[in-house]
Amino acid sequence: MxxxxxxxxxxxxxxxxxxxxxxxxxxxxxxxxxxxxxxxxxxxxxxxxxxxxxxxxxxxxxxxxxxxxxxxxxxxDIRRWLRTYPVMTTRQRPFAELEAGCAEIREYSPVIVPGLLQNQAYARVRIASFLPLPSGSADPEKAENEGPETEVQARMARQALLTREVEPPRYFAVLEEAALGRRSGPTDVIRKQLVHLCDLAKLPNVTIQVLPRDVKIADWYLPHTGFSLYRFPDPQDPEMLAIEGITTNLMQDDRDELSRYTVVFEWLQAAALTPDDTLTWLTDAVGQVSGGSARPASNQGQAKPPIQRSRRTGRLSEQ
Structure with a gap:
């Protein structure tokens, strides 16, 4: 920046x-x-x-x-900045650079708990799930030095900014209900992650909201991807948008793009559970996961087979 x-x-x-x-x-x-x-x-x-x-x-x-x-x-002075982190990796560094000087961070995540909110067990599962994919790195030494456990520790190091004593950033996250589902990892991992979210949600600078799966967003809007928005203390510094990919991350400060994503985030916040209701939701989810029962899906009913379109009339209303 x-x-x-x-x-x-x-x-x-x-x-x-x-x-x-x-x-x-x-x-x-x-x-x-x-x-x-x-x-x-x-x-x-x-x-x-x-x-x-x-x-x-x-x-x-x-x-x-x-x-x-x-x-x-x-x-x-990149070296001095890097010394503030016990460990850092090539993959984590671009996000750490953005987060370090932030006054405010806003994140929407459809299927994965954002890196700043992950505990070690959840982060380890998420990073390990990437291992079967080709790394794309032509440097075997870097691949060895930045292995899965190093990536986990780098992600944990990034999270220190949320609890630092001097001017921690204001952090807002909207998480889809699916991001906290059982597809994310083993039951014990999910339970610990939910407990971790409950603890973070109680921090004065952290606001977490869960977005129920069947809730209406604005005028039936559907988000296309997860994203992060960064704002800095100096008003002359441009705000930043980041979209994380499997191998490539998109980062830009185009004002039109930032305006669009800012509006989308406001829609998501308005549709999501309030912070207090989210904490209740997370607490209930911890109990249900601990008890071994799956959280019931909202408005879940008996599935009906689709009506087949008549080949003779071809009327769409018969679908």
Whole structure:
């Protein structure tokens, strides 16, 4: 986020100076024409000397120089940030980077409890379920160093932000009822995960809501995928949208996309159980799982065979 913010400001200053990218490269004497593009798009770790060179060229004022110098120091010191985590992996790092500086996180999950809410047993089952899939990694050393147990520990390390003493982020989650069903893992694992959710739901900065399977969302809206929204303390930092995939994660700050997903999240919150009712639901679910009985599905009745369409008339009303 620091790199994105820095890149946006550098592009704005260049345009205000009426300079093209090629003109900047020529005047500062950089050998690579893509260096400026990577900086402006937040795709490379900034070097303070390079940033000061650009600020001199753009004749930036003292206030913006101080601001961008501070941002550059924060964006470039990756090692110091990583030292705050006992363990981190390539797969967990992009989300840890987003979460670390957040003021607010909102997540919707249709089938899996979000990583920040998982206990160790549940996380271990979720990560182990990926093992039969090809990793896609051509680096055997990385594959060995970032094994399943390392991934579990990295996920646990990420969760420390919810209970940190200094300004923990406000966290909101809407979970589909199916995400807490028995397809998620062994009975004992599900029970412990439900207990863990009950404990987290009592934190003052955490709000969890369960979305019943048969509830109507807005005007019969159906969510297409799970997603996460991140907002940061500095209003100048762009909000972020993240969608986690099996091998590829989508992360973007497009305002139109963020607006759409924000509206969807508000619809989901309005349709879900209230936080108090959710805590009651979770407590009841713990008892039912412990007792060995499945939670009854809402509005579950006798299944009826579908009416076959008449081949002679072909009328859709007879389906």
């Amino acid at each position: 620091r790199r994105r913010r820095l890149g946006t400001e550098l592009r704005r200053l260049r345009e205000a100076a009426n300079l093209t990218g090629d003109q900047v490269i020529e005047r500062v004497g950089w050998a690579s024409a893509s260096k400026l593009s990577r900086l402006e798009n937040g795709r490379s770790r900034p070097d303070l000397r390079d940033i000061l060179t650009l600020l001199d060229l753009y004749e930036a004022g003292p206030e913006i120089r101080d601001e961008l110098t501070t941002i550059t120091n924060g964006a470039g």
